Amino acid sequence: MIMILGVTASGKGRLAFEMARRIDAEIVSVDSMKVYRRMDVGTAKPSPEARQQVRHHMIDVVEPSESFSAGLFLERASAAIEEIRSRGKPVVAVGGTALYSKALLYGLFEGPGSDERIRGELRARVESDGPAALHRELCRIDPAAAERISPNDAKRIVRALEVHRLTGKPISSLQTQFDAAGTMEKWTIIGLRRDKPVESGRINARVKKMIQMGLVEEVRSLLAEDKPLSPQARCAIGYAEMIEHLEGRLSLDDAVEQIKKNTRRLAKGQRTWFRRFANVVWIDAGPDESAESVLERAMQRLD
Numbered sequence: 001m002i003m004i005l006g007v008t009a010s011g012k013g014r015l016a017f018e019m020a021r022r023i024d025a026e027i028v029s030v031d032s033m034k035v036y037r038r039m040d041v042g043t044a045k046p047s048p049e050a051r052q053q054v055r056h057h058m059i060d061v062v063e064p065s066e067s068f069s070a071g072l073f074l075e076r077a078s079a080a081i082e083e084i085r086s087r088g089k090p091v092v093a094v095g096g097t098a099l100y101s102k103a104l105l106y107g108l109f110e111g112p113g114s115d116e117r118i119r120g121e122l123r124a125r126v127e128s129d130g131p132a133a134l135h136r137e138l139c140r141i142d143p144a145a146a147e148r149i150s151p152n153d154a155k156r157i158v159r160a161l162e163v164h165r166l167t168g169k170p171i172s173s174l175q176t177q178f179d180a181a182g183t184m185e186k187w188t189i190i191g192l193r194r195d196k197p198v199e200s201g202r203i204n205a206r207v208k209k210m211i212q213m214g215l216v217e218e219v220r221s222l223l224a225e226d227k228p229l230s231p232q233a234r235c236a237i238g239y240a241e242m243i244e245h246l247e248g249r250l251s252l253d254d255a256v257e258q259i260k261k262n263t264r265r266l267a268k269g270q271r272t273w274f275r276r277f278a279n280v281v282w283i284d285a286g287p288d289e290s291a292e293s294v295l296e297r298a299m300q301r302l303d
Contacts, residue, residue, distance in 0.1 A: 096270055244258075
């Protein structure tokens, strides 16, 4: 069981694919947005050709109108992993959703129960003031959580503020109490890193490619569906900004720049998360290093 970590656009998906081909493994996607059907371009899903060559799990499992949670992910991903292993196949898990990765490694942080009065009050403030205003409040009381939660992610902002009100403690401090006994001993964890300027260049190139591949048209099509996008799907980076554009609040150029900015912020939060993971074998990829070279270095770590 191999887990490959890395920030968005780091090349971890290509590494996972090439490794899975090499060792005849199946891939488990650890990504909170690749679970949604028809959200293909903006989530950088593997191509149909790649998915024909290597079987992928946890991609296209729910409708964009449905909500999805870390608990559902852990339940379904664990079942997929058990099924893969029952057939004697290796597992390569890959993705940038740190909470989902941590759930597979350590178990899932449940936190205190919900309080509908507090939650209702916070949701009303989201409606009246916008999620960014609550995100600024979160920055004051829990900067670590605010760093990894997008200002557009109303659901997670509300939950973090709710937990603070209920416990008096920041959710980031409580989330360090994952059960480290989990399944971590079963995993070989490989991290793929690049210098920040290189990573920023790769992010910019990816966003440009997404526009060329039809991100605007993909979002327009999703908005035209009978059932509205779930709040989680609407706040996904790439989709939230394009919705702003299509609803007339941002020019296309401004939306593209906002996607780049928000993706860089996401990458910063991912770095913060992944630094907390133990027993990761890190590979520092060079700016012009080929995918084949990165694969060979990763394979050496498996010996």
